[in-house]
Amino acid sequence: MARNSLSLLFVFLAILLASALNEASPVWQRKTIHGPGWRPINNPKDPQVVEIAKFAVTEHNKEASTALAFEAVVKGETQVITGTYWLVIAAKDGSATGSKQYQAVVWDEQSLKFRKLVSFIEISN
Template sequence: MARKSPSLLFVFLAILLVSALSEASPVWKRKTAVGGWQSIDNPKDPQVVEIANFAVTEHNKEASTALAFEAVVKGEKQVVAGTNYRLVIAAKDGSATSSKQYQAVVWDKPLQKFRKLVSFEEIKG
């Protein structure tokens, strides 16, 4: 007995179902684009704090300043050839009574034992 091929309606419904599932299912969706910045959930994570301390120390060397690290306010990371960290850091300058906020970008490649301060700027306002 010869088998009949599926009707065009069945094929259309199957394609529609697969399309709907791929759009609705979180398994198929990405939170961010590949290579995009992702929020750091815990700015007190020891690795994040270590990166922030490195940023302040390197900035002090490069700019001949005496900033003292206080805390990571918030941050984002981006997976590239290693990881870029974009952090908002609270730090005091010398004997100042209040801290200022700075944005630092650090490129970290732990497997190669490489870490570089890319930028460090005071956040005005």
């Protein structure tokens, strides 16, 4: 059991490191992620994708003391082997008119019933 926990820790640290590197690099500024294992999400209205996106907005609201309201998943990609989702989410801020778009990275490990918001940033449309 300790070996599984250690493996999980290494995967988590690898995702955090990749996320930090991606945020600092010009690649992160593009509208899509390119790399091994990433595949586009063909149906952004898929209930599982929507659930993960709503989780991202809820967690961001808790962490940043904001009141964003989820509207839709615009697009996304997933890396199935790591359970990582990269999503562009439309959300409305109660104090602003219209919606804004946000880039969210969520680590979702269904077999362990574990979900973590890795990053959540506003992007310009």
